Amino acid sequence: LLRRPRPALLVGPAGSAQRVAAALLRHPRCGVRPVGIVAEHPDGSGGLPVLTTGEEVQRALIQNGVRDVLTVHPSVRLERGPLLRAMAESGCTVREVDADSPACASREQLAGFSCRRLEMGSRRPGSIGKRALDVTVSATLLLAVSPVLLVCAVALRITGGRGVVFRQERIGKDGRPFTLLKFRTHRPVDEHESATRWSVADERRMPWFCRFLRRTSLDELLQLWNVLWGDMSLVGPRPERPYFVAQFGQTYPGYAARHRMQTGITGLAQIHGLRGDTSIEDRARFDNAYIDNWSLWQDVCILLRTAAALVRPTGS
Template sequence: MPQVWTVPRQRSASTTVLPYLRSPSSQRTRALRAWMLTLPVDLSAFLVPLVWNQDYWKGMIAAGSVTVSIFALGGLYVGRRHISFLDELPQLCVRLLAAAAVVALIAAARHDSVEYVAGFMRVVAIAAALVLAGRMLTRMAVLTARRRRWVEHSTIIVGGGPIATELARLLRRYPEYGLHFAGFVDVTSTSHDRSDSQPLIGDLNDLEEVIRILHCEVVLIADVACSDAELLRVARLPGVAACDLWVVPRLREFHSRHGIPDHIGAIGVRRVTRPSLTGPQFALKRVFDVIIAATSLLLLSPVLLLCAIVTRIGGGPGILFRQERIGRYGRPFELLKFRSMRLADDTESQTTWSVAADPRIGPVGRFLRRTSLDELPQLWNILRGDMTVVGPRPERPYFVDRFSADYPEYAMRHRVPVGLTGLAQVSGLRGDTPISDRARFDNYYIENWSLWLDIKVIVRTVIEVVRGGGR
């Protein structure tokens, strides 16, 4: 018998949660991901020639690592709904050739013998053929496991139109997509019938709770009738962010020519990739911060001393300016700067918006602000863990409350640590510029975060400082 789940509601009792048939295999396979099978098989297939030829074992291990790294960068270990070896074959061949070129250059640089390099590349060619064969076998294995429902992931479809209904029918009929249909989530004014064939299990405001109760791993957004702003708010909820998020593009007939197109029953779908704001990669960001901050404090110590001296001469006692700012998750901390304005009482300091022509700024302070030298003490904030090198700039509590009320996306900036510099600042949004623009750039940075993006922002910051493009 199907189990009836009830989602806690504060709204009308007329919207009920209809029966949901629990999928035992979905519970067992929740943690499975595409790379867990394909990556080990790719690497093992590449190293098979070592069974009969150990002359190039070091080079083969290095070449195998390069190959799987290039595959990973090309998205060849990302889960797909429509699995086809022939769809992947062009990408596989191109990336195998790229890996072989890298390996050949390294081998030529390390060995003067043409015969050695030629022999090594022959073994690499055999390994590449074995990788293709291994990839074909893994695709057949995954399809078999899906069709027999040994592997499937519980899925909620967000939407109430004909596309959402058709997707539900396809997932029920064709298990090779690896998704177990759990039910619909839609806006209150839904067009779903109250029947077991179209189980409405909640509306948008219930989505996070429904995911928790039904242990869903995939959210598929189809033709939900709501504004983009509302949909974006829901997609950013922590419970939704923990799921794999797939969308049906509104102009699905016009798919991108880049990458491998994906579909469910010829309905184009696209996986929404979001950066992980926790885990190993974000921990690496912290290591990067500590190295940058410690090195900068050491190398810039003469500059820091000089700034302290001119601040004392130009403005009297009180070299450092300390002020409460709001950091990650809304936690307050004490920010450090070289004082560039005359002393003010606490109320004025916390609630007065400073601009470039502020009369409180003296000649020394104007120079420090224009060159951004007044920000250097924040390297200690970074070392202490209050801040990061690149992130949204921290703001005072008074203005955080005010801006969060006026601009709904402003509070989303606090998903990550605040930074010494940020994408908004190197994009010209410093000083008296629109808060809505800053929030948009900050959230774009968060949602597209990578270590390379951090490096780009740092390079652009250095260019701005050299040009004297500060406030």
């Protein structure tokens, strides 16, 4: 590695990327040689060339034989998701570098920075088993609760009028948007309120049946269709709206890293009481711990604990 370090591209804000690149060049023993930075705008500080177009990135990949890509900001995974997936599909290894924190003993290190490998669209070990569990359980539950779904739909139609299904854009794995399904328990004033209002759990004008659905989490049952279609998993980080994903990704370290696995109906954070108006930082920590230590048995345990919690519902 000292004689022939691996050429790498850094992706992220030009200032942070130049700082990480300089550290890598000062520590050649890490075996990585930065050759360029992919950013929206140059920072004018000199250093490595800043690539701002797809053509420049493609040329750098080919001319330098790049096989390593380093992201230097948590939001890059969402903002540059298609580009990172394309690089991964071309044979590059994509890693996330924590440019603002010292390396931890339990994490991979690179020139003194903590880093971890990102799975950009490739299958994680055991992902086939996870998908098989999702399909089997969601299909079985949909058949079992179909009478309940019908009763809920009819009751909502009678008490609240037309439009019993609520559709909303959420962010899934690798920053991909999808349409999440729920029973409609409230009617936002407009699309802006729907996309940016955090919670309506205390809405006193909500009809009694809608309050019942939210307290018992029955309004979430339609998400079994999202699981069956492959938009979600039974277990994983809860999906959020694009407006809040952008906010939280800038505010809370590690939040964007939650999107390296399929989002879920329930998760490690939820069985520890992190629902509704609870700490986003705590949720991100639990979600990343779940991903880092994922196993099929852990999924089964979380599902069993979720089922037990439904006996004493607290609402969403």
